[in-house]
Amino acid sequence: MGHEHKLEILRGLIKFKSNTQKIWGVLILLSIVTAVEVVLGIYKPEALMTQVLSMKLLNWIFIILTIVKAYYITWDFMHMRDETKALRRMVVWTAVFLICYLVFILLQEGGYIEGVYSSGFVKRDF
Amino acid sequence: MSTTVVNTGTEGKTWGGGNEPLKASYGKMMMWFFIVSDALTFSGFLAAYGFSRFKFIESWPIADEVFTHVPFLHGQELPMIYVAFMTFILIMSSVTMVLAVDAGHKMNKTKVTWYMFLTIIGGLIFVGSQAWEWATFIKGDYGAVQTKGGNILQFVDTDGHRVALGDFVVAEHKDRTAHERKNGLWFVDEGTLPTYTVDEVIKGLESHENVLVRTQIINEEGEKTVLSRAESLKQIKENGKAVVEGANLYVNEYGSPLFADFFFFITGFHGFHVFSGVVINIIIFFNVILGTYEKRKSYEMVEKVGLYWHFVDLVWVFVFTFFYLV
Incomplete structure (x- = not known):
């Protein structure tokens, strides 16, 4: 090699x-x-x-x-x-795609729950 | 089995076997795929951290106020300095690792040995620093009062500087002692009792006119809200439930317990990776000294371990950003 x-x-x-x-x-x-x-x-x-x-x-x-x-x-x-283009894409594209997907879903959901809290439907500040 | 047919008639053709379209050995490729899966595990943790943070975006602790300590520099507020040092140590040990790989390509045993040695030292300094960070975080510095709803009330003076509980609260004689297995129910345990009780904190607050309560809520300037004197007394008297000193998996004097949970879990998982990296590096280091790779005429093993080591560095870059910077 x-x-x-x-x-x-x-x-x-x-x-x-x-x-x-x-x-x-x-x-x-x-x-x-x-x-x-x-x-x-x-x-x-x-x-x-x-x-x-x-x-x-x-x-x-x-x-x-x-x-x-x-x-x-x-x-x-x-x-x-x-490395060859194929190996690079296998590793990088897979990881990048899955991570973006996961981060999008979780942050979206977290923001939504924050909205539920702050718009007053759930009281937690006591 | 001399009758076994060994020729398939497809030698040299695309599907004849022995082809390496990725031009990488099996071991190296598998290390890459392991790294992808491990990267997804870490992203899962960090994304969960992001989820909880977005959920409590208005009250999340400000990292700059949590990690302000540097060893040997007591009482000085130096946010980020020590973590920056840790980051640099890890990047530096990545550099010595990649230099070891480079020396391995040139079949230079002495250089590989030295660079591997330096990499191990760097890893040990990093793990040690992380242990120190944990110890400081667990011990805490100012102390706080937790409310019935689980919120954290901290104390500041009229200039907005933090005030430690010990500065205005006097510990009185207490009849309540910590319950231990040896003097009570043998199957029930409780942690260390805080130095002060909530009643003592109330007395201390009443007798010190210049102490105010600071809540978790972040205001428009990006700072924690400080209550008025009357509000402070009211909050502590009505809602104060427990005195919190330091942080553990249940309570956290810096704010949301989730912050402490994620801190312990994510940096702990990363620290465990660094630790196993150091152990693997030591094994490879001895193999190098024994001349295993000289005999094998290839230092590819150093390269594979190097991939893992760089990955640990890569993860730290993200942990650093999401825990300490953002």
């Missing part, structure tokens, strides 16, 4: 010379993303507190940054980038 690695990230914007170098590069990228998350989490800028799609903009940013991190961990640390 030859172990060829695709050495470019960010759609070819950054191209590394060796696999080891790419690993350190990805580490720097992940650290930066985490640092941004932590700083935003501590200071919580007022401007990002607006509601977008029934959630705070800040929370959307956190979720998007998390998915970015998950992408680089899977693609570069777990070598998904070097």
